[in-house]
Amino acid sequence: MKKASPVSRSGRFSSGPGEDAAKFTESISFDRRLWRHDLMGSIAHATMLGGIGVLTKAEAKRIVRALEAIGDDIEAGRFEWDESLEDVHMNLEAELTRREPAGAKLHTGRSRNDQVALDMRMWLRDEIVELEAELRSLQQALVALGQANDGVVIPGYTHLQRAQPVYLAHHLLAYVEMIERDRERLLDAFSRVNVCPLGSGALAGSTLPLDRKQVASILGFEDRQGRPVISQNSMDAVSDRDFAVEFCFVASLLGVHLSRLAEDLILWSSSEFDFIRIADAYTTGSSLMPQKKNPDIAELARGKSGRLAGNLISLLTLLKGLPMTYNRDLQEDKEPLFDSVDTVRATVRLTDAMLRHTSVNAGACAAAAADSGLLATDLADHLVGQKVSFRE
Numbered sequence: 001m002k003k004a005s006p007v008s009r010s011g012r013f014s015s016g017p018g019e020d021a022a023k024f025t026e027s028i029s030f031d032r033r034l035w036r037h038d039l040m041g042s043i044a045h046a047t048m049l050g051g052i053g054v055l056t057k058a059e060a061k062r063i064v065r066a067l068e069a070i071g072d073d074i075e076a077g078r079f080e081w082d083e084s085l086e087d088v089h090m091n092l093e094a095e096l097t098r099r100e101p102a103g104a105k106l107h108t109g110r111s112r113n114d115q116v117a118l119d120m121r122m123w124l125r126d127e128i129v130e131l132e133a134e135l136r137s138l139q140q141a142l143v144a145l146g147q148a149n150d151g152v153v154i155p156g157y158t159h160l161q162r163a164q165p166v167y168l169a170h171h172l173l174a175y176v177e178m179i180e181r182d183r184e185r186l187l188d189a190f191s192r193v194n195v196c197p198l199g200s201g202a203l204a205g206s207t208l209p210l211d212r213k214q215v216a217s218i219l220g221f222e223d224r225q226g227r228p229v230i231s232q233n234s235m236d237a238v239s240d241r242d243f244a245v246e247f248c249f250v251a252s253l254l255g256v257h258l259s260r261l262a263e264d265l266i267l268w269s270s271s272e273f274d275f276i277r278i279a280d281a282y283t284t285g286s287s288l289m290p291q292k293k294n295p296d297i298a299e300l301a302r303g304k305s306g307r308l309a310g311n312l313i314s315l316l317t318l319l320k321g322l323p324m325t326y327n328r329d330l331q332e333d334k335e336p337l338f339d340s341v342d343t344v345r346a347t348v349r350l351t352d353a354m355l356r357h358t359s360v361n362a363g364a365c366a367a368a369a370a371d372s373g374l375l376a377t378d379l380a381d382h383l384v385g386q387k388v389s390f391r392e
Contacts, residue, residue, distance in 0.1 A: 016084070027087045027331050030338060034088050037122040039071045041115065041198060042092070044218040046106055048211050054109070059102040066100040067092075089115055109210050111202040113238040113326040118198045120334070122219065124247060127341045128190050134348045135183050135254075139176045141355040146172040149360045153369040154275060165374045168275075168365065171264075178257040185250045193243045196221035200234035203325040239325040241315065244337045248312040251344040255305035258347050262301040265358070269295050274364040279357035282350070297354050301347050308343055311336035 017025065043064050050060025070092060073079045085091045089112050096103035146169030156166035196216035199206065216228035223229055231237035268275035278295055286292035314336045322329060384390050 022084060022086070025086065025328075025331075026083050027334065028081055028083055028085065028091060031088045031116075031334055032081055032091070033338065034116075034119040034123055035074055035092065036071065037119045037126075038088055038092055038115070039067050040122065040219060041118045042096075042106060043067050044215045045110055045198065047218060048215050049106070049108060051214065052209050052211060054208065055102065055105055059105065062100050063096065063103055063106055066096055066103060069099070070095055087112075088119075109201070109206045109208045110198065111200075111238070113202050114197050114200040114234075117200075117238055117240070118196065118219075120337070121193050121195065121197065121243060124243065124337070124341070125190065125193050125220075127345070128186055128193065128247070131341075131345055131348065132183060132186055134345060134352065135179055135186070138348050138352040138355075139179050141352045142172045142176050142179075145355055145358065145360075146170075149362065152360055152362050152365050154365045155368050155371065155374055162368075162371055162374055164377055165369050168360065175257065175261050178260075179254070182250065182254040182257060185253070186247075189243070189246045189250055192246060194221055195229050195231050195243075197231045197237035197240075200231060200237040203235050203238055205234040235325045239322070239327075239330070241319055241330065241333050244333055245312070245315050245319070248308070248315055248337065248340045251340045252305075252308040252312045254344055255308035255347065258344075258351055259302045259305035261351065262298040265298045265354070266295050266302070269298075273368070274361055275368070277359045277361060278354060279359075282354040282357060297350050301351055304343050304347055308340055311340045311343075 016022065046055065046060050046063045046067070049055040050057050055063070070079065079095070081091055082094070085094055093103070093107065096106065146167075149168050152168040153165050154168050154171065155162040156164045156171070196212065196219060198215050198219075199210045199212035212230045213228040216222070216230050221229045231240075265276065265278065267273055269278050278298070280293075282295070282297040283293050284296045286294065315333060318329060318332050318336075380390060
């Protein structure tokens with residue numbers, strides 16, 4: 001019998017891919033971050049296979065123990081990833097079968113197509129929970145800065161020209177409202193991420209009596225009533241990346257809001273405004289000019305919003321025109337998604353921290369707000385009260 005390629009996993013091939021092809025197709029360099037969720041999915045799948053008799057109870061227990069041990073080794077930094085095994089799934093499966101011969105049965109009723117869809121949904125689900133909490137913290141930072149400067153008045157601007165006086169807190173609370181909409185969109189997207197695709201196979205399900213609902217419940221794919229939520233169409237389940245696109249849209253719009261906030265902080269911290277002082281830990285100096293204090297964190301928060309928009313466009317372009325069902329193009333979905341998650345979460349955390357280390361120059365704010373032109377609208381309203389036509 002011909003030796004199977006570790007990548008193809010099939011005896012049809014007499015050899016593995018060439019070195020350049022292997023490097024071109026590998027994804028282990030970036031999808032290894034899915035290892036924890038891949039192991040969780042495999043443990044749930046093994047438990048279910050043991051329940052329907054594909055595995056004996058003893059085999060299922062040994063496989064679960066081996067998978068848990070692999071997880072411990074990865075956590076401790078003892079696991080060696082092998083690029084020749086292409087991706088996270090093959091690396092973990094190869095190690096499992098090395099440790100436990102019964103592990104060769106684990107992939108029964110499962111394809112990498114539904115396996116990767118499961119891993120990505122589980123990973124993104126956890127990231128959404130973390131991001132939602134970080135957004136609440138950012139809102140609290142905005143509220144705290146406003147409360148600490150209760151009564152401080154600044155010019156409100158339209159067209160970046162002084163318009164009417166507003167409370168600084170009122171200005172900051174505008175961003176709380178924006179972020180609240182972002183939170184709502186994020187939680188709404190969560191409901192469409194939280195769908196279990198496992199059991200869809202490569203594209204046409206399985207003839208085995210797989211208990212998909214059991215797996216979904218084990219992995220936490222449940223609605224608010226505790227009922228398992230599973231995908232309804234196997235072809236859609238393995239090709240669907242709407243959940244990734246939707247998250248990237250939410251992240252992109254959130255990035256726009258963070259960019260606008262960053263722009264205000266940049267302007268307010270400038271010598272021309274001098275409304276706020278950003279702590280040294282969130283600024284940098286100049287390589288030439290010793291007097292400079294540059295708001296680099298805010299500037300990068302502003303800049304990274306473009307990166308988030310780019311990732312959204314990358315995913316939309318990737319999916320355009322793909323035939324049913326799984327195509328290798330979908331390997332390219334991970335880096336834009338991973339980068340969007342990493343970028344937006346880091347931006348939220350740094351913006352939160354920066355706000356908590358920002359002080360307000362009440363004197364400069366008061367001086368700017370003393371501009372009598374800011375009361376022109378109030379004067380016009382007073383004259384209207386004296387029966388003078390507003391247009392006069």
